[in-house]
Amino acid sequence: MTDMSFPADLRHAAERAKGFMPGNEGLALFQTACVYGPLGPICEIGTYCGKSAIYLGAAARETGTVLFTVDHHRGSEEIQPGWAHHDPSLMDPRFGKMDSLPFFRTAIASAGLEDQVIAIVGSSETVARYWHTPLAMLFIDGGHSEDPVTKDYEGWAHHVIPGGALVFHDVYPDPKTGGQAPYRVFQRALATGQYKETRTEGSLRVLERIATP
Structure with a gap:
């Protein structure tokens, strides 16, 4: 069974990396990726400086898969x-x-995850048009206004395999606590009937794609 505890050697690297992923949500992200990673590759939309990629890359290492981060x-x-x-x-x-790529490369190299974390440098919308690989887990954490969140969902969610996971960050049901676009797109995904919610941690929401008989 995969060890669901975050590797001690990566904790410092994750804490040092620039980013907006609280530790409890990062741990939940890692644990979620450990559950779904054995099913296939993981994809992250929105890399920034690599903090969340360290959590996901650690899970990829644990489960013998890879993380693509766009x-x-x-x-x-x-x-x-x-x-x-x-x-x-x-x-x-x-x-x-802005150029966050050098900071990302430093973070991933410092964490020793260059074999597991594969950077795709380009707009999510453009890359999605040419993407054909089924995904065990998709993490949407790119732009947080209506248009980019919607395009990330529409461009990528259909690649999640039955039994795989669709994960959203910065989901705030109360508009007083954060922007509403990720929450609305999260609700839209739920309304399709293709997903069931399986975990909540802070602003992190995990949906599992329902496997059809």
């Missing part, structure tokens, strides 16, 4: 200059744009 690395809307979550250290002055 991001253009120019930053989602909410981390651009002038927004609350902007980090000026991620600005590339040569182009006047």
